[in-house]
Amino acid sequence: MNARFIKGLIAQGEGPTLEFKRELDLSIREGQAEFCKDLMSLANIMKSVGKTSYLLIGVDDDGTVVGMKSPLTARQLKDAADLYCQPPVVFRYWQGLVDGKLVGLIIIPQSYRKPHKFKREFASDKKRIAERTVFTRHLSHVVTASPEEIVALDQEAAIERGRRARLLSLATLLAIALLIPLTILTGVAYARPIQELATLIFPQGLPLLPSR
Numbered sequence: 001m002n003a004r005f006i007k008g009l010i011a012q013g014e015g016p017t018l019e020f021k022r023e024l025d026l027s028i029r030e031g032q033a034e035f036c037k038d039l040m041s042l043a044n045i046m047k048s049v050g051k052t053s054y055l056l057i058g059v060d061d062d063g064t065v066v067g068m069k070s071p072l073t074a075r076q077l078k079d080a081a082d083l084y085c086q087p088p089v090v091f092r093y094w095q096g097l098v099d100g101k102l103v104g105l106i107i108i109p110q111s112y113r114k115p116h117k118f119k120r121e122f123a124s125d126k127k128r129i130a131e132r133t134v135f136t137r138h139l140s141h142v143v144t145a146s147p148e149e150i151v152a153l154d155q156e157a158a159i160e161r162g163r164r165a166r167l168l169s170l171a172t173l174l175a176i177a178l179l180i181p182l183t184i185l186t187g188v189a190y191a192r193p194i195q196e197l198a199t200l201i202f203p204q205g206l207p208l209l210p211s212r
Contacts, residue, residue, distance in 0.1 A: 001096070001105065003097065006105060007098065009054055009056060009105075010065070011063075013063060014140035016045055016049045016050060016140070017042065017045060017049065017050035017052065017053040017137075019055050019056070020056050020059040020060065020061055020063065021038065021055060021056065021058075022058070022060050023058070023066075023068065024068075024104075026076055026077070029124070030124050030126070032083055033083075033084055033122040033129060035077075036080065036081055036084035036085050037084075037118075038142060039055060039081055039085065039091070039106070040084075040116045040117075040134075040135045041135040041143075042055060043089045043111045043114065044134060044135060044137075044145060047156060050110075051109070052107060053107075053108040054108070055105070055106040056103065056104070056105055056106075057103065057104035058103040065098050065099050065101050065103060066101065067101030068101075068102045068104055071095060072104055073093075074092075077093055084118050084122065084129075085116050085119065086116065086118070087113040090108070090113075091106050091108045091109075092109075093105070093107070111157065112157050112161050114154065114156065115134045115136075115145065115150050115154055116134070117133065117134050118131055118133045118135075119131070134153075136153070
């Protein structure tokens with residue numbers, strides 16, 4: 001990850017898998033809820049839309065790099081996300097300079113635990129988000145998912161979980177199949193050295209345990 005990659009994302013403009021945030025204030029509940037709303041919407045996209053989503057911090061809606069007011073850590077972001085996202089959204093975080101200004105990038109891989117929902121209600125003077133609300137994206141806009149979209153997200157995630165389970169089972173079987181002959185070969189290879197070492201330690205043979 002580097003400045004060149006970030007500039008490439010900015011050149012694409014906002015879309016179903018890319019969101020720009022001028023600033024991110026995690027010191028207040030409203031900022032945390034807004035962050036979770038954006039994060040969740042990017043995680044709740046169909047595989048046909050994209051495999052990886054990105055949330056750029058320190059970039060204005062028109063693509064202007066304004067820079068972050070203060071650095072963020074992956075721990076701060078995860079703690080904020082865990083307040084409202086259920087199941088938790090898996091993501092990675094990169095932070096660096098672009099044109100001399102600090103920019104943060106949250107990378108959200110294709111989720112197999114969709115649909116992600118609001119864990120608890122959020123309410124303030126300006127907005128209210130009900131518990132179990134599901135957000136997704138229509139082009140560059142964050143929207144509340146329809147019942148049909150929620151069903152589709154759930155079905156796609158179930159298919160992906162099944163595929164992962166099959167791959168894990170296959171990998172386990174292959175590991176066992178390789179381990180058995182390796183164990184046999186290792187035993188054969190080291191049988192003579194082990195026997196010679198035992199002879200050096202016990203030249204008269206292995207001592208018998210005293211009988212009771």
